[in-house]
Amino acid sequence: MLNPELKLNPRLFNEDVEQKPIRDGYGDGLVLAGEADKNVVALCADLIESTRTEAFAKKFPERFFEVGVAEQNMATIAAGLGISGKIPFIASYATFSPGRNYEQIRTTIAYNDSNVKIAGHHAGISVGPDGATHQATEDIAIMRAMPNMLVFVPCDAIEAKKATLAAAKLWGPVYLRFAREKSPVITTEETPFTPGKAQIFWQSKKPQAVIIVCGTLVYNALLAAKELEKEKIGTVVLNNASIKPLDENMILDLVKKYPAVVTVEEHQIHGGLGGAVAELLAKYRPAPIEFVGLKDTFGESGAPDELIEKYGMGADNIKEAVKKVLKRI
Amino acid sequence: MKPIHDGRLEYLEELANKIREKVIETLLEAGSGHSAGPLGMADIFTAFYFHILKHDPKKPDWPERDRLVLSNGHICPVLYTTLAYAGYFPIEELKTLRKLNSRLQGHPHRLALPGLETTSGPLGSGLSQAIGMALTAKLDGKKYRVYCLTSDGEHEEGNHWEAAMFAGKNKLNNLTVVVDRNNIQIDGFTENVMPLEPLKAKYEAFNWHVLEIDGHNMQDLVDAISEAEAIYEKPTVIIAHTIPGKGVSFMERDFRWHGKPPNKEEAKKALHELRTLGQRIKSEHE
Numbered sequence: 001m002l003n004p005e006l007k008l009n010p011r012l013f014n015e016d017v018e019q020k021p022i023r024d025g026y027g028d029g030l031v032l033a034g035e036a037d038k039n040v041v042a043l044c045a046d047l048i049e050s051t052r053t054e055a056f057a058k059k060f061p062e063r064f065f066e067v068g069v070a071e072q073n074m075a076t077i078a079a080g081l082g083i084s085g086k087i088p089f090i091a092s093y094a095t096f097s098p099g100r101n102y103e104q105i106r107t108t109i110a111y112n113d114s115n116v117k118i119a120g121h122h123a124g125i126s127v128g129p130d131g132a133t134h135q136a137t138e139d140i141a142i143m144r145a146m147p148n149m150l151v152f153v154p155c156d157a158i159e160a161k162k163a164t165l166a167a168a169k170l171w172g173p174v175y176l177r178f179a180r181e182k183s184p185v186i187t188t189e190e191t192p193f194t195p196g197k198a199q200i201f202w203q204s205k206k207p208q209a210v211i212i213v214c215g216t217l218v219y220n221a222l223l224a225a226k227e228l229e230k231e232k233i234g235t236v237v238l239n240n241a242s243i244k245p246l247d248e249n250m251i252l253d254l255v256k257k258y259p260a261v262v263t264v265e266e267h268q269i270h271g272g273l274g275g276a277v278a279e280l281l282a283k284y285r286p287a288p289i290e291f292v293g294l295k296d297t298f299g300e301s302g303a304p305d306e307l308i309e310k311y312g313m314g315a316d317n318i319k320e321a322v323k324k325v326l327k328r329i
Numbered sequence: 330m331k332p333i334h335d336g337r338l339e340y341l342e343e344l345a346n347k348i349r350e351k352v353i354e355t356l357l358e359a360g361s362g363h364s365a366g367p368l369g370m371a372d373i374f375t376a377f378y379f380h381i382l383k384h385d386p387k388k389p390d391w392p393e394r395d396r397l398v399l400s401n402g403h404i405c406p407v408l409y410t411t412l413a414y415a416g417y418f419p420i421e422e423l424k425t426l427r428k429l430n431s432r433l434q435g436h437p438h439r440l441a442l443p444g445l446e447t448t449s450g451p452l453g454s455g456l457s458q459a460i461g462m463a464l465t466a467k468l469d470g471k472k473y474r475v476y477c478l479t480s481d482g483e484h485e486e487g488n489h490w491e492a493a494m495f496a497g498k499n500k501l502n503n504l505t506v507v508v509d510r511n512n513i514q515i516d517g518f519t520e521n522v523m524p525l526e527p528l529k530a531k532y533e534a535f536n537w538h539v540l541e542i543d544g545h546n547m548q549d550l551v552d553a554i555s556e557a558e559a560i561y562e563k564p565t566v567i568i569a570h571t572i573p574g575k576g577v578s579f580m581e582r583d584f585r586w587h588g589k590p591p592n593k594e595e596a597k598k599a600l601h602e603l604r605t606l607g608q609r610i611k612s613e614h615e
Contacts, residue, residue: 065464
């Protein structure tokens with residue numbers, strides 16, 4: 001059942017569950033962060049509407065900088081703002097930032113310890129019709145490998161708002177990953193968000209496997225868990241929004257009790273959440289893992305739900321992965 | 330900005346030459362690093378840290394200080410040497426350049442050493458960082474000025490021109506760029522590798538105020554900086570024509586000295602030339 005302590009959306013499994021793009025939470029959080037601290041500034045590379053930077057730009061025009069289609073410039077101007085006392089948020093599609101401007105982020109933000117927050121939008125293949133050029137599927141890997149960089153992947157618009165606010169308050173570089181399409185609102189305003197903490201969203205009476213998931217696919221993981229329970233297969237679903245720092249204790253505790261793991265992410269299966277979990281378990285508590293995500297392939301054009309299904313990240317695929325991993329114990 | 334008075338100018342020129350000598354000694358000790366750029370920029374660094382910048386080596390984090398951003402981080406031997414002579418850290422520490430556990434990294438790292446405004450090395454990213462600092466000054470109503478020193482070769486980087494467009498658009502009059510126009514880069518002469526000319530016209534087309542100076546004439550530089558302070562509607566770029574390897578005859582204008590240090594023999598010869606001002610005076614060291 002859903003964890004009652006976290007006060008998740010009670011209408012979550014209704015057919016008319018509220019749907020909202022996760023990126024909306026960035027826009028809301030950015031305005032709140034700007035209200036709370038006058039040092040918060042925002043930059044955008046010709047995408048203020050689709051990165052939801054527009055509300056901040058309208059409310060605080062003197063603290064918003066339009067850099068044009070120039071992601072390298074956006075990152076490095078932000079680096080200069082960050083080391084001189086500002087808290088800059090930069091936003092573009094994740095394929096361009098942190099994709100195109102990776103080295104600038106590495107040198108002038110991460111190594112330089114500049115207080116910049118990087119919002120990577122349109123992450124994952126659920127971007128849809130724009131095709132693989134605009135679907136960021138390696139961004140968690142490149143940002144997670146970078147020293148001095150934190151990585152958060154919120155699962156809905158409300159968690160995205162909280163992650164954005166948390167990033168403003170944390171000192172140092174942070175990467176925030178957001179998706180484009182509408183997706184079910186899973187959490188509520190009462191649900192806590194703490195950097196470095198994972199949360200048990202679902203726990204069956206007798207769990208056998210742990211599903212560790214982040215971002216857009218948390219909903220599919222919960223659907224899978226609910227259906228598996230009907231088939232008498234118990235699971236725990238762990239919402240792992242904080243990729244870095246990783247909630248190592250929580251993951252190790254769960255895997256100690258239920259030593260079969262499925263990781264789920266809208267990202268390559270290499271180097272992302274699955275990679276992070278595999279590294280941890282290989283060192284402290286080896287256990288069989290199945291990885292749900294893109295299997296070393298690029299996406300393509302299509303409707304978001306068609307793509308999720310074609311590339312094996314639907315609720316059914318997660319169910320299959322659980323069954324498969326349980327056979328490996 | 331006040332002009333440099335006569336006695337002071339002579340002192341600064343001697344100091345710049347001393348900094349060149351120390352750059353040679355430091356590179357010899359390090360066993361790797363760049364020679365031509367640091368020698369070519371010694372006059373400009375000396376003028377900045379001993380006349381132009383408002384700064385306090387005892388308080389490197391003084392919020393009101395002027396910012397000097399070195400974009401082409403590879404010429405850091407001259408930055409480090411000038412900072413040491415200005416009092417940011419002991420001159421003795423220059424011996425640790427590029428060595429394990431040193432604060433003097435092969436390319437400057439802001440967190441490692443007091444007096445460094447940023448981390449640089451990968452080219453083309455300094456101007457935009459300087460822009461960020463200039464924006465902060467404007468937002469906070471601060472009077473400090475931001476200077477960015479760049480190489481000519483790094484104008485081949487797209488990031489630099491993205492930044493140039495932004496600074497022109499935003500009329501950042503508290504930002505001044507100095508281009509080390511020494512005409513060389515690793516693979517050869519800039520005009521062969523990738524022609525930059527007409528450089529002045531390029532900047533003008535990006536809505537900058539452009540000045541050209543002899544990069545070895547400190548008074549020229551100070552005058553240009555004064556003019557930049559008076560320009561209200563635009564950022565200013567000062568194209569400083571310099572001689573790479575300045576002061577060492579066999580290094581001057583030779584692109585092969587862009588990225589290598591002198592060996593023992595070459596260093597001895599270089600130091601002799603610097604200490605005798607090219608055989609014009611007697612060296613006090615020999």
